[in-house]
Amino acid sequence: MKKLVYCILFLIVFCPPAAAGKTGDVEILLKEKIDKVLDLLRDKNLDKKQRNEGILEIVDPMFDFKLMAKLSLGKKHWPGLNKDEKNEYLELFVKRMKESYLEKMDLYTDEDMVYDEAKAVGKKVHMKTYLASRDNKLEMLYKFYRSGERWKVYDVEIEGVSIIQTYRSQFDGVLRDGTVADLIAKLKKPGEFSSVEVNN
Amino acid sequence: MGGTWPFRQVAFFMRIFQKSWLHILFAILFILLSSQNISAFVRENGTLIVEVALNSFPSEAVHIQDNVGDEDFFDNFEDEFGDPSENEPFDPLSGYNRVMTTFNDKFYFWLVKPVAKGYKFVVPEGGRLAVNRFFKNLLFPVRFINNSLQLKARAAGVELSRFCINSTVGILGLWDPAKDWLELEAYPEDFGQTLGHYGVGSGFHVVLPILGPSNLRDSISLIPDYFLEPVSLIEPDLDELAVKSYDKLNYTSLHIGEYESLKKDAVDLYPFLRDAYEQNRKKKVKE
Numbered sequence: 511m512k513k514l515v516y517c518i519l520f521l522i523v524f525c526p527p528a529a530a531g532k533t534g535d536v537e538i539l540l541k542e543k544i545d546k547v548l549d550l551l552r553d554k555n556l557d558k559k560q561r562n563e564g565i566l567e568i569v570d571p572m573f574d575f576k577l578m579a580k581l582s583l584g585k586k587h588w589p590g591l592n593k594d595e596k597n598e599y600l601e602l603f604v605k606r607m608k609e610s611y612l613e614k615m616d617l618y619t620d621e622d623m624v625y626d627e628a629k630a631v632g633k634k635v636h637m638k639t640y641l642a643s644r645d646n647k648l649e650m651l652y653k654f655y656r657s658g659e660r661w662k663v664y665d666v667e668i669e670g671v672s673i674i675q676t677y678r679s680q681f682d683g684v685l686r687d688g689t690v691a692d693l694i695a696k697l698k699k700p701g702e703f704s705s706v707e708v709n710n
Numbered sequence: 711m712g713g714t715w716p717f718r719q720v721a722f723f724m725r726i727f728q729k730s731w732l733h734i735l736f737a738i739l740f741i742l743l744s745s746q747n748i749s750a751f752v753r754e755n756g757t758l759i760v761e762v763a764l765n766s767f768p769s770e771a772v773h774i775q776d777n778v779g780d781e782d783f784f785d786n787f788e789d790e791f792g793d794p795s796e797n798e799p800f801d802p803l804s805g806y807n808r809v810m811t812t813f814n815d816k817f818y819f820w821l822v823k824p825v826a827k828g829y830k831f832v833v834p835e836g837g838r839l840a841v842n843r844f845f846k847n848l849l850f851p852v853r854f855i856n857n858s859l860q861l862k863a864r865a866a867g868v869e870l871s872r873f874c875i876n877s878t879v880g881i882l883g884l885w886d887p888a889k890d891w892l893e894l895e896a897y898p899e900d901f902g903q904t905l906g907h908y909g910v911g912s913g914f915h916v917v918l919p920i921l922g923p924s925n926l927r928d929s930i931s932l933i934p935d936y937f938l939e940p941v942s943l944i945e946p947d948l949d950e951l952a953v954k955s956y957d958k959l960n961y962t963s964l965h966i967g968e969y970e971s972l973k974k975d976a977v978d979l980y981p982f983l984r985d986a987y988e989q990n991r992k993k994k995v996k997e
Contacts, residue, residue, distance in 0.1 A: 585788050610975050617967055633786075644835075645842050645964060647895070655786075664787065670993025671986045673975075675791055679798070679985050680977045696977050 533628035536635045536654050536661050541625055543572050544639065551618050562612050569611070574655075574662040579603035581664065582677035587685055595690050602697040619643070628654075635661065799988065800914050804980075810917040811980045817920060818969060822962055830963040838960055840884040845957045846896070847876050847883025851938040856899035860907045865897035872896060901935045902928035906995030915984045923987035 546568045550561055579600050580588050591599060626638035634655045641648040651667040665674040684693045801807070830838070850873040857866040872888040880887045888894040905927050906912065913926025924932075936942050941957070944950040976982035 581787055613971055617971055644839055669990050671989045676982055676985045678791055680981055683981050
């Protein structure tokens with residue numbers, strides 16, 4: 511009798527409650543955000559400025575740009591920056607990420623979005639989406655982690671190319687031969703062809 | 711484990727209430743309610759550390775004070791990305807590669823892009839897409855053989871069906887009914903992927919003139935793939951080159967703006983393109 515009770519209690523205590531549907535949460539979140547962005551992109555009445563502001567308002571809470579900035583420097587370099595450098599770097603990096611994101615939106619015409627199931631990878635959740643364009647299919651993998659009550663994106667892989675990974679090795683390269691000031695200068699400099707023409 | 715305390719608690723309960731099923735039920739309910747918090751705590755313990763560490767990063771950049779928590783916090787992600795200096799690839803040709811990257815960049819902006827834009831202006835998109843599908847269909851032997859070499863029976867089968875359907879119903883591959891009607895999508899595979907599939911490493915990075923980023927394995931693999939490509943049979947060689955250039959030009963006309971946009975993400979163009987290429991190839995080999 512007692513044994514039975516202990517068995518039951520043991521099971522109750524040590525069996526975690528059924529997985530709290532974290533992959534489900536991520537799926538709902540990402541679909542909702544992307545659908546809203548697509549609505550804005552398809553709305554031809556908006557001018558570009560309104561559109562971009564709208565997009566940022568939607569996606570900003572989902573992307574952890576600051577974490578991305580830190581991860582891009584990594585444990586190796588981030589702690590070595592002083593306070594001012596950290597602030598300046600964060601500001602520049604976040605700005606750059608936002609600009610880059612908005613610019614990718616300019617390439618959007620009327621592709622269809624296909625969502626895959628979200629998968630739990632350790633404590634993180636990965637979700638694949640596909641952008642079916644006129645002549646190919648682009649795989650975009652969003653990587654989420656749990657931040658307090660929310661799920662936030664800390665990296666995006668486009669066709670297997672991780673944004674954070676490419677920044678990490680580039681920044682490491684810059685800092686190996688140069689200083690933090692060099693890195694900040696490079697970040698300040700807009701791309702060589704900053705006035706990109708996109709007229710698809 | 712922290713398992714001793716609920717047992718004692720139960721014993722305590724039972725002594726008070728004496729043994730009876732109803733009381734046991736109450737005890738279970740009580741433990742059930744409290745245990746959810748406990749197991750949630752146990753499970754989330756790691757996450758909690760992350761969150762504590764995260765919260766130690768003040769939300770406003772202006773208030774950054776110290777690095778408390780950096781260690782724990784980064785460890786959760788560092789494993790995923792690895793140490794950049796250990797990841798530093800063996801790159802004996804980096805000097806040449808940088809020069810060739812600049813050359814290819816200029817070649818694109820000064821020659822390919824203007825021509826592609828002119829071509830795009832003249833030929834409507836529908837036509838260019840059809841031409842693109844036509845050339846893609848012609849690459850069937852490359853995809854079919856490489857899928858077969860990797861024993862990807864399903865993919866090879868789909869490729870064969872696609873070729874048969876698209877070459878006939880799709881009129882020489884100008885249309886793609888296999889995809890549009892039957893949802894049969896192409897499975898692009900090349901010889902570099904076949905070698906990678908059997909464990910051949912990528913070797914050092916090589917930037918090829920005009921063709922762009924590649925590596926030792928993939929460059930060598932261009933040779934077998936060349937012989938699988940029907941367009942390679944065209945004689946004389948100059949005509950073959952003309953047809954292949956036209957294919958590339960047509961393709962470029964459909965993708966103007968993509969390289970430019972990609973390039974803006976680069977802090978340093980050569981390592982950026984190199985890493986992007988290698989990561990992308992790694993993924994393709996894995997599939």
